[in-house]
Amino acid sequence: MPELRKDPLIGRWVIIATDRAKRPIDFLTPQEDPLPQPECPFCEGHEERTQGEIMAVRSNGGRSNGAGWSVRVVPSIKPVLRIEGDLHRRAKGMYDLMNGVGAHEIIVECPQHIANAADLPAPLLRSAFEVSMQRMRDLERDPRFRYALWFKNYGAIAGAGRVAHSRSQLIATPVTPLRLKEELAGARRHFEEKERCLICDVLNQERDAQARVVMETASMMVLCPFASRFPFEVWIVPTRHSSDFGRATPEELSDLSLVFKQVLQRLKVVLDNPPYNALLHTAPFRNQPDRISHWKTIEEDYHWHIELIPRLTRLAGFEWGSGFYINATPPEEAARYLREALIPEAVHV
Amino acid sequence: MPELRKDPLIGRWVIIATDRAKRPIDFLTPQEDPLPQPECPFCEGHEERTQGEIMAVRSNGGRSNGAGWSVRVVPSIKPVLRIEGDLHRRAKGMYDLMNGVGAHEIIVECPQHIANAADLPAPLLRSAFEVSMQRMRDLERDPRFRYALWFKNYGAIAGAGRVAHSRSQLIATPVTPLRLKEELAGARRHFEEKERCLICDVLNQERDAQARVVMETASMMVLCPFASRFPFEVWIVPTRHSSDFGRATPEELSDLSLVFKQVLQRLKVVLDNPPYNALLHTAPFRNQPDRISHWKTIEEDYHWHIELIPRLTRLAGFEWGSGFYINATPPEEAARYLREALIPEAVHV
Numbered sequence: 001m002p003e004l005r006k007d008p009l010i011g012r013w014v015i016i017a018t019d020r021a022k023r024p025i026d027f028l029t030p031q032e033d034p035l036p037q038p039e040c041p042f043c044e045g046h047e048e049r050t051q052g053e054i055m056a057v058r059s060n061g062g063r064s065n066g067a068g069w070s071v072r073v074v075p076s077i078k079p080v081l082r083i084e085g086d087l088h089r090r091a092k093g094m095y096d097l098m099n100g101v102g103a104h105e106i107i108v109e110c111p112q113h114i115a116n117a118a119d120l121p122a123p124l125l126r127s128a129f130e131v132s133m134q135r136m137r138d139l140e141r142d143p144r145f146r147y148a149l150w151f152k153n154y155g156a157i158a159g160a161g162r163v164a165h166s167r168s169q170l171i172a173t174p175v176t177p178l179r180l181k182e183e184l185a186g187a188r189r190h191f192e193e194k195e196r197c198l199i200c201d202v203l204n205q206e207r208d209a210q211a212r213v214v215m216e217t218a219s220m221m222v223l224c225p226f227a228s229r230f231p232f233e234v235w236i237v238p239t240r241h242s243s244d245f246g247r248a249t250p251e252e253l254s255d256l257s258l259v260f261k262q263v264l265q266r267l268k269v270v271l272d273n274p275p276y277n278a279l280l281h282t283a284p285f286r287n288q289p290d291r292i293s294h295w296k297t298i299e300e301d302y303h304w305h306i307e308l309i310p311r312l313t314r315l316a317g318f319e320w321g322s323g324f325y326i327n328a329t330p331p332e333e334a335a336r337y338l339r340e341a342l343i344p345e346a347v348h349v
Numbered sequence: 350m351p352e353l354r355k356d357p358l359i360g361r362w363v364i365i366a367t368d369r370a371k372r373p374i375d376f377l378t379p380q381e382d383p384l385p386q387p388e389c390p391f392c393e394g395h396e397e398r399t400q401g402e403i404m405a406v407r408s409n410g411g412r413s414n415g416a417g418w419s420v421r422v423v424p425s426i427k428p429v430l431r432i433e434g435d436l437h438r439r440a441k442g443m444y445d446l447m448n449g450v451g452a453h454e455i456i457v458e459c460p461q462h463i464a465n466a467a468d469l470p471a472p473l474l475r476s477a478f479e480v481s482m483q484r485m486r487d488l489e490r491d492p493r494f495r496y497a498l499w500f501k502n503y504g505a506i507a508g509a510g511r512v513a514h515s516r517s518q519l520i521a522t523p524v525t526p527l528r529l530k531e532e533l534a535g536a537r538r539h540f541e542e543k544e545r546c547l548i549c550d551v552l553n554q555e556r557d558a559q560a561r562v563v564m565e566t567a568s569m570m571v572l573c574p575f576a577s578r579f580p581f582e583v584w585i586v587p588t589r590h591s592s593d594f595g596r597a598t599p600e601e602l603s604d605l606s607l608v609f610k611q612v613l614q615r616l617k618v619v620l621d622n623p624p625y626n627a628l629l630h631t632a633p634f635r636n637q638p639d640r641i642s643h644w645k646t647i648e649e650d651y652h653w654h655i656e657l658i659p660r661l662t663r664l665a666g667f668e669w670g671s672g673f674y675i676n677a678t679p680p681e682e683a684a685r686y687l688r689e690a691l692i693p694e695a696v697h698v
Binding site for chain 2: 005007008012016028092093095152169178183187190199201202209226271272277278279313320324329330337
């Protein structure tokens, strides 16, 4: 069973994989080539290579764990947290730990062997977002979990490993992640002072300034944030205030899929098909009865969004040690490159 | 002039290098080979390849910026912050920013072309630590600065670039880094409750348990922390309570140099010469008169230490998005490998 251990100094939880520990020799193995398509576990027709599916979209019917699906959710074969068991929160002297209980699911976004979500048809992306939303709703029913993190890794450097098949991932965690807690605290501070949502204020200022806006549609704004940590960091933010991705409207989901695809295409053109991570930041689960009052403030002050991070640089000692980031591409320039990118006509929203 | 921009949501400062902006093409350049020794800017005899020295250790005399030194401090040729100018703290609508004013110095730790500090004679390391201490004291006199971060990058992956010559770096910043603020807050919370230093408590518990201790000398304990973020993360902690590296005793400095070298040797043996970062965490500057009462609590509750992070893995989407880390080598196993490493007799303390 993996362990969740709490750093006593700053309160950060770390997942320690005690049961499949890496030895020194494991870090010396050279990077392997991507799996060829015939060995891909996620292609249609290879359903037996994954564990039994959790859900799938089969518009034309067809049996479970067979072909004929368009989006398919399976458990991760290398879960960072395990679905079975109790949390067993406990102390070890002055230290806090609990069992590494959680869910780790893979949302396979297409039956064909397409690597980059930039190249998926927008309706398929929409369907994958909808499926993610359903899975998050389902995971929220489990009282052991506080949050589900949706993310996507593209390219080996970004964590996608050897499998070049477009997918996103959901990890449900028994504690609210520190990054999200910090955002919630920042959003609340702003709301307490101004009685306005911080990110709504950001959207207004960015719309006036335009310098960091990549595009804006009926319901989504795409921008390079003022204090971007990374070159070409991009945020996709709904223009309607909402704390919870799970409550996005059908129109917002359609728009998000078109915008997501187009932004990925722009990054692909400008940065020559870079590896990237996409991360959804949304409100934590409301399944803890004693947290409902807390939830009400989050609903007012927090604003969900997706962060896109092309993996162009490596962090060095200064960043690790200080929590300062050094970004050598001002977001105004990144936004200009992305606005001016020549992308295929068909991708225009 | 680079800019410091504050993230409005979580309060993190980011350095935006506005005046030497990287274009998309700059990220596509393939990694270059290390510079051959004759081109190294830091070797003895190549003094004209750096800017004028800030200080140097010349036990046998010799003129400034000539040969005959053992440790030499020069300004960085690619400073992330600039020494000239005012901070000019200001707002841009709802955003906070200031000029990227600071100091960025390189401490060249040996006249010969030795890449890894593991291979330096311990007396040279001691002299380099002493020089770093002097530089930090000097930087503290500049009222624009709040902190000086000492760190070391070894290997291209860890940020050392093309120059394979052992050195550490000092960056003085006009704000206290977020990482340090979080540590100071955690240390204070513990002290307020227990009237004891958190890290002193950690040392006592680790000494009892022994499982995560790599070694202990007269004044230093080396351990793999309970909630290690990274495989083979190692901390070097003085056993005497002290918030400030700048007040280390001569005995502690000598001991630190021996221990630092030995730990680097152990990492080199166990992980086959890995790239790594070393980071000093110490109390912030006391040069802000209105912060003296604050300083008094820091003196009681904070405890300086060095964090060593071998760069064996890359962070993926989950880590970026959540602030959770996944560590596949439990610190108990890392400590055992490091204890059992067969290192050259001469390196034993």
